[in-house]
Amino acid sequence: MTIEKHNGEYLDLLLQDVFKCVRCGFCNSVCPTSNISISYMGSRTSRGRIVILQAYFSNILNKPIESDEIQEAFDYCFGCRRCLDICPAGVKIPQIVWRVKSLKARKRLLHRFLFSNYGLLEKICSKMPKLSNTFLSSSLGKTMLERLYGIDRRVSFPKFYEVSLESWFRRRRFQNSGGRKLSYFVDVFTNYHEVDLGIEIVTTLEKLGYSISIPPQKEAGTILFEEGLIEEALKIARYNIENLYKSIVNGSVILTSSPAAYLALKKDYPEFLGDEKSRIVADNTFDVLELLLRDVEEGRVKLDSREGFKITYHHSCFTKASGLTKTIKRLLSYAEYDLKEVDQCCGIAGLWGMKKKHFDQAIEVGSGLFSELKNLAIPVTSQSETCRLQIRHNTGIDVKHPFQYISEIIEPRP
Amino acid sequence: MKTYFNKVSRSDLEFFEKLLGSRNVSTSEEELVVNSIDAFQGDFYRADVVLWPETTEHVVEILRYADQHRIPVYPRGGGTGLTGTVPVYGGIVLSMLKMNKIVEVYEEDMQVTVEAGMIYEKLNKELEKYGLFFPPDPSSGSVCTIGGMVASNSSGLKAVKYGTTRDYVLGFELVFAGGRKMKLGSRTFKYSTGYDLARMMIGSQGTLGVFTEITLRLRKLPQDFKTALAFFPTVESAVKSICKIVRTGLDVAALEFVDEPLIKNISEYKKISFPESKAMVLVEAHGSARYVEDVLEGCCNIFRENDAVDIWITRDREEREFFWSARRSVYPVSLRHSRYLVISDLVVPISKLLEAVLKTYAIAEKYKIKASVIGHFGDGNIHVHWFLGDNRELLPIAHKANDELAEWVIDVGGAVSGEHGIGTEKKKFMKLQHGEAYDLMLQIKRLLDPKCILSPGVIFDVDEVIQ
Numbered sequence: 067m068t069i070e071k072h073n074g075e076y077l078d079l080l081l082q083d084v085f086k087c088v089r090c091g092f093c094n095s096v097c098p099t100s101n102i103s104i105s106y107m108g109s110r111t112s113r114g115r116i117v118i119l120q121a122y123f124s125n126i127l128n129k130p131i132e133s134d135e136i137q138e139a140f141d142y143c144f145g146c147r148r149c150l151d152i153c154p155a156g157v158k159i160p161q162i163v164w165r166v167k168s169l170k171a172r173k174r175l176l177h178r179f180l181f182s183n184y185g186l187l188e189k190i191c192s193k194m195p196k197l198s199n200t201f202l203s204s205s206l207g208k209t210m211l212e213r214l215y216g217i218d219r220r221v222s223f224p225k226f227y228e229v230s231l232e233s234w235f236r237r238r239r240f241q242n243s244g245g246r247k248l249s250y251f252v253d254v255f256t257n258y259h260e261v262d263l264g265i266e267i268v269t270t271l272e273k274l275g276y277s278i279s280i281p282p283q284k285e286a287g288t289i290l291f292e293e294g295l296i297e298e299a300l301k302i303a304r305y306n307i308e309n310l311y312k313s314i315v316n317g318s319v320i321l322t323s324s325p326a327a328y329l330a331l332k333k334d335y336p337e338f339l340g341d342e343k344s345r346i347v348a349d350n351t352f353d354v355l356e357l358l359l360r361d362v363e364e365g366r367v368k369l370d371s372r373e374g375f376k377i378t379y380h381h382s383c384f385t386k387a388s389g390l391t392k393t394i395k396r397l398l399s400y401a402e403y404d405l406k407e408v409d410q411c412c413g414i415a416g417l418w419g420m421k422k423k424h425f426d427q428a429i430e431v432g433s434g435l436f437s438e439l440k441n442l443a444i445p446v447t448s449q450s451e452t453c454r455l456q457i458r459h460n461t462g463i464d465v466k467h468p469f470q471y472i473s474e475i476i477e478p479r480p
Numbered sequence: 481m482k483t484y485f486n487k488v489s490r491s492d493l494e495f496f497e498k499l500l501g502s503r504n505v506s507t508s509e510e511e512l513v514v515n516s517i518d519a520f521q522g523d524f525y526r527a528d529v530v531l532w533p534e535t536t537e538h539v540v541e542i543l544r545y546a547d548q549h550r551i552p553v554y555p556r557g558g559g560t561g562l563t564g565t566v567p568v569y570g571g572i573v574l575s576m577l578k579m580n581k582i583v584e585v586y587e588e589d590m591q592v593t594v595e596a597g598m599i600y601e602k603l604n605k606e607l608e609k610y611g612l613f614f615p616p617d618p619s620s621g622s623v624c625t626i627g628g629m630v631a632s633n634s635s636g637l638k639a640v641k642y643g644t645t646r647d648y649v650l651g652f653e654l655v656f657a658g659g660r661k662m663k664l665g666s667r668t669f670k671y672s673t674g675y676d677l678a679r680m681m682i683g684s685q686g687t688l689g690v691f692t693e694i695t696l697r698l699r700k701l702p703q704d705f706k707t708a709l710a711f712f713p714t715v716e717s718a719v720k721s722i723c724k725i726v727r728t729g730l731d732v733a734a735l736e737f738v739d740e741p742l743i744k745n746i747s748e749y750k751k752i753s754f755p756e757s758k759a760m761v762l763v764e765a766h767g768s769a770r771y772v773e774d775v776l777e778g779c780c781n782i783f784r785e786n787d788a789v790d791i792w793i794t795r796d797r798e799e800r801e802f803f804w805s806a807r808r809s810v811y812p813v814s815l816r817h818s819r820y821l822v823i824s825d826l827v828v829p830i831s832k833l834l835e836a837v838l839k840t841y842a843i844a845e846k847y848k849i850k851a852s853v854i855g856h857f858g859d860g861n862i863h864v865h866w867f868l869g870d871n872r873e874l875l876p877i878a879h880k881a882n883d884e885l886a887e888w889v890i891d892v893g894g895a896v897s898g899e900h901g902i903g904t905e906k907k908k909f910m911k912l913q914h915g916e917a918y919d920l921m922l923q924i925k926r927l928l929d930p931k932c933i934l935s936p937g938v939i940f941d942v943d944e945v946i947q
Contacts, residue, residue, distance in 0.1 A: 085819065086815050086819065088521065088812045089518065089519045089559070089560075090560065090619075090620065090623075090809065091558060091559065091620065091622075092623065092812070094622075094623055095601070095623055106532055106575065106577040106578050107506065107511055108509040108511060108514035108575075109508070109511045109514045111514075113514075113559075114514040117517060118510050119512060120524075121510075121513035121514075121517075124524055126513055126524040127510065127513050128509065129509050129510070135509075135510060136510060137793060140509055153812070154749065154809030154810075154812035154813040155815045155816055209919070393582075
């Protein structure tokens with residue numbers, strides 16, 4: 067195979083990685099969208115996408131990468147990152163896909179504008195929650211979401227809380243100013259749509275002696291990477307890194323509760339930016355469950371026993387990719403929960419499963435999981451916010467963040 | 481290249497679309513390239529069309545039409561082949577992925593009938609419910625299909641105890657060139673009823689017919705299993721241990737050899753600190769808990785007698801899976817260290833194993849390239865990795881080195897393929913390997929597929945088939 071063709075900086079960066087792939091197909095066995103009804107077509111599978119690039123660089127495929135047909139094939143990757151864990155050749159498949167998508171995405175100006183400002187739009191909506199919720203559930207609102215962001219009309223857009231976590235944090239009277247310092251990197255969903263979880267995390271950790279701040283920040287930007295808007299995502303990344311780095315210099319460590327936020331700080335930012343500051347931020351970032359586990363194991367926190375209480379632990383794709391699974395299972399085992407594990411993708415993948423063009427496929431991806439959870443008919447815990455949303459919508463079962471199962475049985479050791 | 485075949489025309493496509501529906505016919509460039517290559521590191525080719533039959537009758541009609549119109553047909557399963565069973569002459573890629581159902585489980589008979597496109601691991605997951613499994617366990621098991629396994633008589637890590645795919649195929653339905661459908665074999669364990677045509681078809685890599693339904697005998701899932709890893713100061717001591725285990729008759733389910741460079745690759749990939757050693761042996765036992773302990777103890781005694789520097793025994797299922805997943809990944813992991821790589825699939829009588837390893841090192845030194853040896857040594861199967869680094873220019877040298885080793889293997893009574901097949905890669909060895917029997921094979925090919933429609937260029941050169 068010869069490599070004779072290249073097409074600008076983005077594809078240059080792909081070359082080495084693309085030809086590391088030996089087409090073993092292991093990625094197909096774990097890729098959620100490579101195991102649905104359309105996956106009989108090789109081009110709609112994980113391995114197929116890499117082969118397309120190998121063929122392109124070998125001058126066998128004459129279509130441009132930014133052509134609609136090729137982009138359609140790459141659109142079936144929703145960035146779950148399960149392939150990263152299994153690829154023996156170490157091919158960074160999601161990053162390759164983002165770069166391929168970027169060839170088209172950067173030319174779509176309206177799409178670029180809308181997605182790179184979705185954090186701002188969320189912020190504006192959160193200022194008038196009642197109006198936003200009413201509008202977004204109305205026919206006109208759904209039409210707008212469909213036209214602008216491609217969101218399917220069947221999606222119930224997550225509700226905005228009366229107040230964002232950041233506003234609540236600024237306004238409250240009590241604040242623990244002593245103790246170990248944590249800077250909370252909240253991310254959009256917890257800030258606007260799961261504020262109660264954020265409040266529970268802040269108040270519980272303060273009771274455990276932590277001092278919490280919420281430094282200036284923007285969204286994690288995972289959706290932007292997945293939309294191929296790499297430059298826009300990195301602009302946000304630089305802003306976040308700058309502010310979080312300052313917090314670290316001032317003696318804090320960074321706290322996250324969303325696996326997407328954790329992955330952005332631990333892996334995406336340092337890999338793309340490759341600078342000292344992002345590496346320092348990565349080294350000093352901890353998920354709330356990591357902190358709790360450390361406190362339990364070092365004897366600072368005692369947990370009541372929930373022996374006999376059955377819960378299903380759902381392995382979210384991002385939790386697996388972040389390597390936090392063992393931490394979470396260990397923590398839940400200290401509480402003696404009777405744990406049943408389910409390791410299947412729910413199909414939502416952030417925004418992907420909400421889009422009109424993928425809505426039915428997302429349900430198909432998750433169908434096995436939904437049936438299994440319905441059969442088990444016990445409460446579910448999942449670390450990912452959008453997985454919780456998808457599972458709730460499709461099963462009617464109560465789904466909580468693992469922290470919520472732990473916080474209710476925490477006793478600070480005197 | 482002489483023109484033996486016709487390209488797929490517009491009217492041909494119309495026929496296929498009428499037969500299969502447009503969703504089961506694709507001429508899109510990206511679909512063609514993806515279906516025209518497998519895991520063999522060879523050149524890209526391009527089929528004219530990809531077809532997805534949903535029934536045996538579809539396969540019958542496609543083969544009838546292709547024969548009439550001289551269009552090549554390349555049956556395809558999971559596309560994980562390692563020898564290049566690819567559309568060298570264009571034509572049709574016949575993807576079996578839509579024929580992927582279990583037809584029937586005969587629980588009392590410990591048998592199953594499946595469609596050819598069923599994925600190996602998915603089948604075994606279903607069979608778990610019955611406490612049964614189909615054992616060959618190729619490394620590509622999560623992606624490869626049963627039809628593909630039968631077509632290449634594949635096997636893997638457990639062949640030393642359980643044998644290869646061929647040992648489990650009782651019978652099948654297949655479609656010959658020209659569209660003749662036939663059932664071969666039976667549903668019995670014993671079969672002495674004239675020529676055993678079924679066995680002849682196994683390993684034919686899509687050159688004699690297209691498998692559509694296959695009946696397999698199954699084994700009971702073992703109650704328990706345990707793995708041990710032993711590390712040796714020399715290659716000689718590791719190979720001697722392996723041979724002694726086999727000769728003693730210890731009932732091992734896997735018996736693998738890995739030499740130093742590949743131990744290092746695994747260690748880096750899985751972040752394991754292995755003891756310093758020149759070779760590692762992985763052994764697994766299956767059976768009741770007590771039986772497994774006894775078998776492994778027997779193996780460990782042999783390891784100690786042969787100066788093993790350390791022996792690790794896995795503590796639980798998770799640890800066992802961890803080491804086996806590392807072993808399964810060796811080939812692609814090697815690509816992290818060497819962008820260009822040639823891999824062999826040689827098999828020798830076990831008395832020749834040590835000589836084969838030493839011969840490999842000597843040839844590597846002669847050609848001044850790096851080589852490393854891994855293999856299912858319990859059944860004499862050797863996968864040499866010839867590492868070329870980033871230097872593509874070394875490919876012809878690696879092939880030359882590999883050819884020299886292959887010729888030596890044939891000379892000592894071995895074979896050029898244990899489980900990957902011939903494909904387009906190893907055709908050059910066919911005459912040397914088979915002698916006069918090669919002509920008989922050609923005659924069989926001509927008898928069953930006179931126009932050489934089925935997988936032309938695979939196993940045989942077309943010039944030899946069509947005279």
